[in-house]
Each structure stands twice: as structure tokens, then as C-alpha cells.
Amino acid sequence: ALASVDPQRAAEYAQRLQVPDYAHLDPEELENGTIPKYAHMVKRGADGDAQKDQQAKKKKKRKPKYPKNYDPANPGPAPDPERWLPKRERTEFKKKMRKKDKNLARGPQGSMVVDEKALRKTGPSTAQVELSSDAAS
Secondary structure (H helix, E strand, O other): OHHHHOHHHHHHHHHHOOOOOOOOOOHHHHHHOOOOOOOOOOOOOOOOOHHHHHHHOOOOOOOOOOOOOOOOOOOOOOOOHHHHOOHHHOHHHHHHHHHHHHHHOOOOOOOOOOOHHHHOOOOOOOOOOOOOHHHHO
8 A cells, every 4th residue: 555655665564574485395396296185085083984973973853843732643634635726626626516517407598496386376277177158258
């Protein structure tokens, strides 16, 4: 920061800095040497067996949390597997609709279900009774 404002003072600070000495390192030796692989190194125990260390660090299996008033020994009936389907695609709903369709499809078009007793009048039939001549005139 001082180099642009006060170069003399910046030079003073630069001389005070301790730069490490690399004279003892040979660049040719470093280029030709092998690169150490620290990522693949594993800490080993006193007996030198890495697999035992990994087995000892296995996570503890947690107990499952159940809903309130749920008995895992007696779970009861399994939930309906079709509960995620839309209602019109479920088998139970289709069965109910077929029963309704059977009752509606009987008879001619536009007819309604009517009770036969309500249609009949009470009393004797007049279909075969002759009309008197007095009533005709």
C-alpha cells in the first residue's frame, strides 16, 4: 500500500520482512522426485491395521420413532396402497359406480323408477263394464 504513496518507507518495511531461505533446496531434485499422496494416507493404530479402526467407528443404529399410541408388536391392518391415487381411479370407487350405473340404465330413456302400487287405483276395474243407454244420451 505504501509503494504508491511513499516508496522509501515501503522499502524499509520490505527489508524488515523475514523471507524464508530456499538455498538448501535443489530445484532439479524437487522436479524429478515423486509427489507424496497425503489424501490416500490413513491413520493406523498401534498394530497397523486400518480396517479395525474403520469397523470401530461404525455409527450406532437408532431406535425408530413411532407415532403416539402405536404398538410395533401389534401394528394392525396395513394402510390402503391406493390411498395416493385419485378417487376415480381406485378400485373400490369403480365398484360403487358400476352398481349405481346398473340401476340407472334400466328402462327407456327418460323414465323414472316408479312404484306400481301408486299407479293402480283402488276399486274394481271398469275395463269390461258396458255403459248404460241412459248415460249415453
